[in-house]
Amino acid sequence: MSALHTLKNGIPLALEGLHKAFGERQVLQAIDLHIPAGQFVAVVGRSGCGKSTLLRLLAGLDAPTGGALLAGQVPLAQVREDTRLMFQDARLLPWKRVIDNVGLGLSGDWRPRAEEALAAVGLAERAGEWPAALSGGQKQRVALARALIHRPRLLLLDEPLGALDALTRIEMQQLIERLWQQHGFTVLLVTHDVSEAVAVADRVILIEEGRIGLDLPIDLPRPRNRGSARLAALEAEVLERVLAPAGSLAAREPPAARASWQGSAS
Amino acid sequence: MSTTHINRLAERLSPWALPLALLGLWQGAVASGLLSTRILPAPSAVLEAGWNLLASGDLWQHLAISGWRASIGFAIGGGLGLLLGFVTGLSKWGERLLDSSVQMVRNVPHLALIPLVILWFGIDEAAKIFLVALGTLFPIYLNTYHGIRNVDAGLVEMARSYGLSGFALFRQVILPGALPSILVGVRFALGFMWLTLIVAETISASSGIGYLAMNAREFLQTDVVVLAILLYAVLGKLADVAARTLERLWLRWHPAYQAKAGAR
Numbered sequence: 334m335s336a337l338h339t340l341k342n343g344i345p346l347a348l349e350g351l352h353k354a355f356g357e358r359q360v361l362q363a364i365d366l367h368i369p370a371g372q373f374v375a376v377v378g379r380s381g382c383g384k385s386t387l388l389r390l391l392a393g394l395d396a397p398t399g400g401a402l403l404a405g406q407v408p409l410a411q412v413r414e415d416t417r418l419m420f421q422d423a424r425l426l427p428w429k430r431v432i433d434n435v436g437l438g439l440s441g442d443w444r445p446r447a448e449e450a451l452a453a454v455g456l457a458e459r460a461g462e463w464p465a466a467l468s469g470g471q472k473q474r475v476a477l478a479r480a481l482i483h484r485p486r487l488l489l490l491d492e493p494l495g496a497l498d499a500l501t502r503i504e505m506q507q508l509i510e511r512l513w514q515q516h517g518f519t520v521l522l523v524t525h526d527v528s529e530a531v532a533v534a535d536r537v538i539l540i541e542e543g544r545i546g547l548d549l550p551i552d553l554p555r556p557r558n559r560g561s562a563r564l565a566a567l568e569a570e571v572l573e574r575v576l577a578p579a580g581s582l583a584a585r586e587p588p589a590a591r592a593s594w595q596g597s598a599s
Numbered sequence: 600m601s602t603t604h605i606n607r608l609a610e611r612l613s614p615w616a617l618p619l620a621l622l623g624l625w626q627g628a629v630a631s632g633l634l635s636t637r638i639l640p641a642p643s644a645v646l647e648a649g650w651n652l653l654a655s656g657d658l659w660q661h662l663a664i665s666g667w668r669a670s671i672g673f674a675i676g677g678g679l680g681l682l683l684g685f686v687t688g689l690s691k692w693g694e695r696l697l698d699s700s701v702q703m704v705r706n707v708p709h710l711a712l713i714p715l716v717i718l719w720f721g722i723d724e725a726a727k728i729f730l731v732a733l734g735t736l737f738p739i740y741l742n743t744y745h746g747i748r749n750v751d752a753g754l755v756e757m758a759r760s761y762g763l764s765g766f767a768l769f770r771q772v773i774l775p776g777a778l779p780s781i782l783v784g785v786r787f788a789l790g791f792m793w794l795t796l797i798v799a800e801t802i803s804a805s806s807g808i809g810y811l812a813m814n815a816r817e818f819l820q821t822d823v824v825v826l827a828i829l830l831y832a833v834l835g836k837l838a839d840v841a842a843r844t845l846e847r848l849w850l851r852w853h854p855a856y857q858a859k860a861g862a863r
Contacts, residue, residue, distance in 0.1 A: 428778075
């Protein structure tokens with residue numbers, strides 16, 4: 334277990350005037366955001382609001398059109414090695430066994446560390462199997478182990494639980510929360526499930542029309558009781574804000590996207 | 600217990616019943632004189648011809664020379680096809696420069712080149728190897744190119760974000776991702792390999808199975824002609840088995856190719 338315990342602390346993030354356009358379309362406009370080291374931030378918003386784009390900018394998969402991404406005082410690009418991204422689909426390489434997927438991109442004697450990372454997500458005994466033999470939730474846990482083995486200081490989660498069933502999703506939320514408490518990395522979780530956001534995060538950020546629409550601290554003690562009235566009230570507050578400008582957005586939002594968002598949030 | 604055993608045995612053997620009955624019918628027709636041996640020799644005569652050629656060692660010699668031509672041609676054509684497929688699949692410039700040219704050449708039936716090839720190489724080994732190489736190049740090229748193009752972009756993005764690039768990215772992500780398609784190309788190419796070789800050996804050769812058949816035709820040895828045809832069938836089947844073995848071995852991870860999946 335020692336290797337996982339020697340993690341460095343989280344990265345403090347600063348987004349200054351962050352701006353991203355794809356051609357004519359403005360996806361993110363002047364985002365200013367400061368995230369202290371080790372904070373668990375959830376980013377919510379409607380489909381197409383730019384929340385996934387924000388994550389891709391932070392992961393370095395896309396370059397911003399303008400503004401700065403800082404890790405403390407240095408550009409975020411300099412600490413790319415400390416940043417890991419988990420995708421909505423697990424993206425395991427189907428031709429590598431589970432343990433080799435966890436060790437992807439590592440050199441030297443990584444096997445004991447990979448076994449350790451798999452044990453941390455409760456899949457130690459599945460190390461020798463092909464990913465095709467795993468369930469959706471197990472694949473995501475392998476993807477989590479693959480991210481953790483790099484000892485990230487910033488963990489970016491792009492709706493990694495979106496495709497899981499309700500119970501598996503709660504299990505995964507608790508697993509991520511526990512590992513976050515153990516290791517102290519900074520987490521940015523993009524989700525369209527508002528109840529998930531308020532249940533696990535220190536702070537919920539709502540993005541609407543490419544801007545930060547709401548920045549709500551969730552200062553409830555952990556472990557949180559999922560049925561509590563306080564959580565429900567916070568969830569209602571966020572939801573109300575998300576749904577408020579529905580009339581003004583309706584003309585621009587494609588109906589299918591709206592339906593799918595409402596379906597998964599309820 | 601014993602009845603289920605018998606049932607299982609019957610199940611196993613039943614696919615062979617029809618071919619065996621036909622063979623029996625064929626043998627009977629020839630024996631009774633209904634079927635002239637100039638049209639079709641009796642199965643027993645084919646067997647006998649095979650045995651005689653085996654005993655004299657001629658059969659092995661012809662088999663070896665045909666196998667050698669096939670494998671050298673396949674290695675050259677397949678290797679080039681693979682290489683070209685990698686170049687056009689991996690680089691935008693490679694695709695722009697090469698793909699449309701290769702596609703144009705692909706549309707020329709390679710057997711149409713036989714007169715030209717004979718003018719270039721004579722009826723030498725080089726002519727047959729050239730034709731086999733040409734016949735196997737395109738199926739492998741095409742499937743390699745498409746295999747690489749269809750590698751899941753999400754996996755490539757993931758691998759890049761985990762620090763893989765260059766050869767490591769190719770070896771760990773792109774090549775295995777393209778492999779199912781490449782192996783489909785290999786199977787097609789193996790079919791073209793025998794087809795090309797049969798034609799080339801029939802037209803101009805002084806050894807090999809095609810030569811065996813053509814030579815036998817001159818002397819009205821229908822039994823040897825049928826034997827040669829059967830040999831081609833067996834060789835084709837062997838190549839197919841080899842391709843399937845490669846699929847089983849290299850695509851173990853793929854649910855569709857796992858041994859458990861059975862009925863294949």
